[in-house]
Amino acid sequence: MGWLIFGLLAWAFGWWINHRLSDRPATRATRLAVPTIFGITIILIWEALVRGLEISPVLLPPPTQIAVTFAAKSDILWQDFVQTVIKGALTGYVLGCGTAFLTAVAIDRFPFLKRGLLPVGNFVAALPIIGMAPILVMWFGFDWQSKAAVVVVMVFFPMLVNTVQGLQEAGAMQRDLMRTYAAGYGQTLLKLRLPAAMPFIFNGLKIASTLALIGAIVAEFFGSPIKGMGFRISTSVGQLALDLVWAEIVVAAVAGSAFYGAVALLEKRVTFWHPSQQGRS
Amino acid sequence: MRNLLPVLTIVTAILVIWYAAAVALNAQWVRDQATRAGHELSLPALVEATWSQDKPKLPAPHQVAVEIWQTTGAMVLAGRGFSKRSLFYHSWITFSSTALGFLLGTALGVALAIGIVYNRTMDMSVMPWVIASQTIPILAIAPMIIVVLNAVGISGLLPKAMISMYLSFFPVVVGMVKGLRSPATMQLDQMRTWNASPAQTFWKLRLPSSMPYLFTSLKIGMAASVVGAIVGELPTGAVAGLGARLLAGSYYGQTIQIWSALIMAATLAAVLVGLIGLVQRMTLRRMGMA
Amino acid sequence: MSSNTVISAQDLSLTFQTGDGPVHALKDVSLDVGKGDFVSFIGPSGCGKTTFLRCMADLEHPTGGSITVNGVSAEEARRNRAYGYVFQAAGLYPWRTIGGNIRLPLEIMGYDKAEQARRVSEVLELVDLAGFEKKFPWQLSGGMQQRASIARALAFDADILLMDEPFGALDEIVRDHLNEQLLQLWDRTDKTICFVTHSIPEAVYLSTRIVVMSPRPGRITDVIESPLPKERPLDIRETPEFLEIAHRVRDGLRAGHGDEV
Structure with missing residues (x-):
């Protein structure tokens, strides 16, 4: 009972602070503080509910237990992180986005190809590509190579479509301007069209960053060596070791946020001139 | 229509590459067989053999087409259109959890968006977590969700639908928040000059303005729902659904079965997204926005 | 065509094919622009003044007649980087x-x-x-x-400056200021300037020659030589000579427009 009252108090207190804070003019500090307090409140309520209602840790372990497991099993978590995120997701991300980018630049010179590939690419980008995972695991084996392959296939089309669209972004007037300078194809591409395409390219890179992690983890459900985040999650669920599963989820969430955040930060650096980046910060 | 010829060319090119890849990938096995049997293979015979294996590394398109026909149209003709071996049956299972998850996700997304637009505290505290929630690779913990929900006695359609819901609510929140905020300051000021109530402003200005954004998000959400439903079917022990067919196929090396389930899933996704596109065009035309 | 002619157009025509049939953006336009001239092109929208400028810049391809820039084809002139082009935005x-x-x-x-x-x-x-x-x-x-x-x-x-309504989107005060600066610049650099505008005072204030054009089909209806001195303070716009030229330009525009004005 005490835990439940504590949870209720935590909720009321968190909401009250946030309400007060959000009425004040938004500064950098409040914009950071409000979601942080919200998150802490959620964790406190979670802890209180699990303890107060005596929910079995097999169903939902309390945050403190997850933290303890996280610290105790950090070597396993690190090993899984390297296997899945670094070897699988990151390799596939770089390969997939790289080939998609080069393909886009190559087909950009042929309007016929472009008109054919854009609808097909848009169509494929909406398909459940992740279903290719079992096939690719069969082709490339159980180790990280097959996971990287799944990631390549998943990120390829979103990246391709965005880059091709971005390369068409330069305005007619600006292209006329390059013409009056008698600029060649390469110069126009380098000085005008690639910079103008950057917001689209980064949009593709951001979409691809979330897909990459998902692809690498889910592909492990179809076969993997005895390490990796997907492998650990599916086997730990079988052993009802949910605290370890949750620890893996924390790793995945942190890795995912860091990955996305890094791309977004780079975007901010590169496309500082774009209207969507201004008026913030 | 202008794009028809280029698209057909690309599709033809994909089919040609597919057939060629089937030869390349399956040739090794055919050659091994031939060496074992102790006879030489002519090139036509090799190509022919690579396109007609039982468990090829990559089945040729026509093999997949035949498999799909046998598990859909042919079974309907035989009067067993809904038997457990029919792909229609499995598609239906996947479709029902997709649809339920999509509806729940859309409802949750719209509700959250309204809260975020109208309540500053919610905007500042919830919105960052809506974004952060998407960094959790939900597909990766799908098996856990299914198992946990099973343990508390929730099984069947709902757990899978929850995964679809989680995946589809995000694009809806983001799109709807953008859409509900899309009216220009001038239009909002005009509502104020008429002393319109918040509800009137919502129904007459904000909601109609958000429609183009809503439909764009719904398409993304629907595509995500299909993926969610398929992945949600993986840990259910490969009983029913297109995801289960994928998993079963991968257990037994039935590549043709995997590919036909994959094509079926793609068709399902395309049809559902296409349907939303149709509703979008009709709605926006009636509203004079298209 | 005298020796100091920089841009020369002979019977220049440009027809766009559209869904509603052909549109004659330019029809039989002939004009010589001399070195150091400041030529304004004025006329209602659709009279082909921008199209004409784009032909000089090799941004449009005429369907009839010929155009030379610095004595060579427009395309060669572009490859030689013979001109600078200023767009509306x-x-x-x-x-x-x-x-x-x-x-x-x-x-x-x-x-x-x-x-x-x-x-x-x-x-x-x-x-x-x-x-x-x-x-x-x-x-x-x-x-x-x-x-x-x-x-x-x-x-x-480049010796030639092609300007397509460069100040069209600016307010009057800024525009006056930039006009004045442009004249000083032209005086100092001795460039040949072709300037598209739809403001009569701007055309008269800036130009040594004013080319009046009219639409359907796009053609030249009048070419007015300006007697104003090269030195032009802003208040020259109040003088009788200035108003006289402005009046002629307005008449030219009205005549070209037929009964529509």
Whole structure:
């Protein structure tokens, strides 16, 4: 009972602070503080509910237990992180986005190809590509190579479509301007069209960053060596070791946020001139 | 229509590459067989053999087409259109959890968006977590969700639908928040000059303005729902659904079965997204926005 | 065609094929522009003044007649980088600083770094933007952006300047100021300027010759030589000579427009 009252108090207190804070003019500090307090409140309520209602840790372990497991099993978590995120997701991300980018630049010179590939690419980008995972695991084996392959296939089309669209972004007037300078194809591409395409390219890179992690983890459900985040999650669920599963989820969430955040930060650096980046910060 | 010829060319090119890849990938096995049997293979015979294996590394398109026909149209003709071996049956299972998850996700997304637009505290505290929630690779913990929900006695359609819901609510929140905020300051000021109530402003200005954004998000959400439903079917022990067919196929090396389930899933996704596109065009035309 | 003719058009025609049948953007247009001239093209929208300018720049391809720039075809002139072109909007690249934008044509044309820097500071001085080199376009007002785009067109020191309603989107006060500066610039650099506008006072104030055009089909209806001196303070616009020319231009526009005005 005490835990439940504590949870209720935590909720009321968190909401009250946030309400007060959000009425004040938004500064950098409040914009950071409000979601942080919200998150802490959620964790406190979670802890209180699990303890107060005596929910079995097999169903939902309390945050403190997850933290303890996280610290105790950090070597396993690190090993899984390297296997899945670094070897699988990151390799596939770089390969997939790289080939998609080069393909886009190559087909950009042929309007016929472009008109054919854009609808097909848009169509494929909406398909459940992740279903290719079992096939690719069969082709490339159980180790990280097959996971990287799944990631390549998943990120390829979103990246391709965005880059091709971005390369068409330069305005007619600006292209006329390059013409009056008698600029060649390469110069126009380098000085005008690639910079103008950057917001689209980064949009593709951001979409691809979330897909990459998902692809690498889910592909492990179809076969993997005895390490990796997907492998650990599916086997730990079988052993009802949910605290370890949750620890893996924390790793995945942190890795995912860091990955996305890094791309977004780079975007901010590169496309500082774009209207969507201004008026913030 | 202008794009028809280029698209057909690309599709033809994909089919040609597919057939060629089937030869390349399956040739090794055919050659091994031939060496074992102790006879030489002519090139036509090799190509022919690579396109007609039982468990090829990559089945040729026509093999997949035949498999799909046998598990859909042919079974309907035989009067067993809904038997457990029919792909229609499995598609239906996947479709029902997709649809339920999509509806729940859309409802949750719209509700959250309204809260975020109208309540500053919610905007500042919830919105960052809506974004952060998407960094959790939900597909990766799908098996856990299914198992946990099973343990508390929730099984069947709902757990899978929850995964679809989680995946589809995000694009809806983001799109709807953008859409509900899309009216220009001038239009909002005009509502104020008429002393319109918040509800009137919502129904007459904000909601109609958000429609183009809503439909764009719904398409993304629907595509995500299909993926969610398929992945949600993986840990259910490969009983029913297109995801289960994928998993079963991968257990037994039935590549043709995997590919036909994959094509079926793609068709399902395309049809559902296409349907939303149709509703979008009709709605926006009636509203004079298209 | 005299020896100092810079741009020469003979029976120039340009017909666009549209869904509603052919549109005659230009029909049998003939004009010689001499070295050091300041020629304005004025007329209602659809009269082909911008199209004519784009033909000189080899941005449109005439369907009949011929055009030479510096004695060679428009395309060759473009390849020789014979002219600078100023568009209606500044069209600066948002990801480049003002200095970077002006450096853009110089980079493309392969000037070395020292020369680039020298020219950038020179033209910035010329358009009165010294000190703004490190700013980004979106940090500047519309008038300053347009001045930067003129500097960009001046940077590689082409003899011809083609300007397509460069001040059309600016307010009157800024526009007066830029007109005055443009005249000073023309005086100092001795360039040939072709200038599209739909403001009568602007055309009269700036030009040595005013070409009046009319639509359907796009053609030249009158060419007016201006007797105004090269030195023109802003208040010249109050003088009887000025008003007299303005009146002739207005008459020309009305005549070309037939009974519609």
